[in-house]
Amino acid sequence: MQGFLIVFEGVEGCGKTTQLKRSQDWLRSRGLVECWGNQGDETPVVVTKEPGGTSLGLELRQILLAGQSLIIQDRAELLLYAADRAQHIEEFLKPQLAKGAIILCDRYTDSTVAYQGYGRGIDLRLIEQINHIATGGLESDLTLWLDVDVEIGLKRARERGIADRMEEAELAFHQRVQQGFRELAALYPERIVRIDGSQNEEGVQLEIQEVLRQHLWQRML
Numbered sequence: 001m002q003g004f005l006i007v008f009e010g011v012e013g014c015g016k017t018t019q020l021k022r023s024q025d026w027l028r029s030r031g032l033v034e035c036w037g038n039q040g041d042e043t044p045v046v047v048t049k050e051p052g053g054t055s056l057g058l059e060l061r062q063i064l065l066a067g068q069s070l071i072i073q074d075r076a077e078l079l080l081y082a083a084d085r086a087q088h089i090e091e092f093l094k095p096q097l098a099k100g101a102i103i104l105c106d107r108y109t110d111s112t113v114a115y116q117g118y119g120r121g122i123d124l125r126l127i128e129q130i131n132h133i134a135t136g137g138l139e140s141d142l143t144l145w146l147d148v149d150v151e152i153g154l155k156r157a158r159e160r161g162i163a164d165r166m167e168e169a170e171l172a173f174h175q176r177v178q179q180g181f182r183e184l185a186a187l188y189p190e191r192i193v194r195i196d197g198s199q200n201e202e203g204v205q206l207e208i209q210e211v212l213r214q215h216l217w218q219r220m221l
């Protein structure tokens with residue numbers, strides 16, 4: 001059976017990593033059984049991230065997210081993210097999907113549109129082409145957009161620890177990124193589901209569980 005690719009998207013500090021882990025715990029403990037009856041136990045539930053879902057990707061992540069010491073031109077940045085993605089798809093996503101895994105992935109193509117397109121201002125058609133080259137057309141089955149006010153997200157991210165190269169960018173940049181996610185969600189309502197990320201962790205998780213139940217259930221029909 002072909003697996004299922006679920007992507008978590010949103011601005012810095014919106015709760016992607018937190019909710020991804022909680023979703024994995026829930027799916028593994030009782031979520032799959034709630035979604036599918038007793039067929040859950042054989043299905044692997046794996047987590048991964050972009051950038052950094054492979055050994056090469058971890059090296060690229062270091063380069064992309066290290067502090068401001070490294071100057072990376074916008075198109076170079078775009079291509080480094082694309083290289084990470086191409087590697088991730090061949091080495092991890094495709095083989096896992098072939099095994100029937102449910103993959104929970106921290107960021108994917110929508111982040112490239114939001115950050116390099118809306119944030120950096122690179123032509124959106126170019127981004128689409130690069131995304132296509134990197135993915136070979138592999139889209140997420142479901143994308144959860146954790147929508148939280150940019151300032152709240154950045155505050156959470158800063159409290160978490162030292163800011164990375166993206167978090168250090170100016171507020172206006174993050175607001176453009178947020179606008180990108182908003183427009184993507186409006187454009188692809190079948191694939192992208194908005195989650196209210198301003199709730200407490202438990203509230204966000206319950207909303208996600210409801211969406212996962214609906215989508216995984218439909219998948220079984």
Ligand SMILES: Nc1ncnc2c1ncn2[C@@H]1O[C@H](COP(=O)(O)OP(=O)(O)O)[C@@H](O)[C@H]1O
Binds near residue numbers: 011018201
């Ligand atoms: N719903 C929430 N309310 C308050 N703080 C949260 C919430 N979700 C996550 N956090 C905290 O905010 C910080 C950023 O969350 P994280 O999951 O790392 O976000 P992201 O991966 O989207 O950048 C972490 O310290 C986390 O514990």
Ligand SMILES: [Mg+2]
Binds near residue numbers: 016017018106
């Ligand atoms: Mg994170």
